[in-house]
Amino acid sequence: MIETARKVLQIEADAVLTLQSRIDGAFTRAVELILACAGRVVVTGMGKSGLICQKIAATMASTGTPALFLHPAEGIHGDLGMMTRGDLVIAISNSGETEEICRILPVIKRMGLPLIAMSGNPQSTLAQAGDVHLDISVAEEACPLGLAPTASTTATLAMGDALAVVLLEERGFRAEDFALFHPGGALGKKLLLRVEDLMHSGDTVPLVHPETLLRDALFEITSKKLGVTGVVDQQSCLVGVFTDGDLRRVMEKGLDTLQQPIEEVMSRSPKRILRRNLAAKALQIMETHSITSLFVFDEETSQVPVGVVHLHDLLKAGVV
Secondary structure (H helix, E strand, C coil): CHHHHHHHHHHHHHHHHHHHHHCCHHHHHHHHHHHHCCCCEEEEECHHHHHHHHHHHHHHHHCCCCEEEECHHHHCCCHHHHCCCCCEEEEECCCCCCHHHHHHHHHHHHCCCCEEEEECCCCCHHHHHCCEEEECCCCCCCCCCCCCCCHHHHHHHHHHHHHHHHHHHHHCCCHHHHHHCCCCCHHHHHHHCEHHHHCECHHHCCEECCCCEHHHHHHHHHHHCCCEEEEECCCCCEEEEEEHHHHHHHHCCCHHHHHCEHHHCCECCCCEEECCCEHHHHHHHHHHHCCCEEEEECCCCCCCCCEEEEHHHHHHCCCC
């Protein structure tokens, strides 16, 4: 069993590596056609190839190239209406002779849509009909019967990924753009949420003055329920912070410390973050310095806090 599994992986790996020598002018032309497409990329294929087509369309759609999957059998029964002028078609068939694919080729041609053909036979009907042909042939299938699409579908998927990634780079697609298409996922939360989306502001920000007695500052900490208070001077500039962790350390010295002004026990180099920064950056700073809150500012040069963000806010928002 182990030997068979290793053989399967070797055959499929060889099939993918063989594609490297086929990244040539035809591949460049295919990319240029897609970049020039004013509509969507319609990816179509039957059976196992159809499943690979769905993955290729999904990858393109999530990386800046509008794409959809068209089932060719459904296409000849009405779904060809999904295609519109301005679209481009990527048709995939290992043999290049799949009946359902061949039956929709005349419609594609009548509509004047560019056609990128991906097949394992350069002399096939599909290959000859394409404006560009990408060779996805393999020396052998990993299936010992030579029947189940295995190495051929792996090679097709790899070629589709190569197209998608090159398109991504050519479009200047960024991680932030990727996150726009994944707002419900962890990546979207990490890349879309900014500190200002999660911070506490206005009267909810705990603040006291340097001369405030520690016992009175504790009321500010507990009432705002963030486990921290900022210390601001007469110009509202942040000059220090005091946390519940600081309180535990101070209390070890005795209850008399509650009568001290907070400026005598506060931390004088508070960590800070800008409101426009990503929430993920706030989490990184907290983890690096083992703290649970950050005061927020409008600009790098500003000393007046406009809010505070707490670790609990980041965790609740899923920024992990």
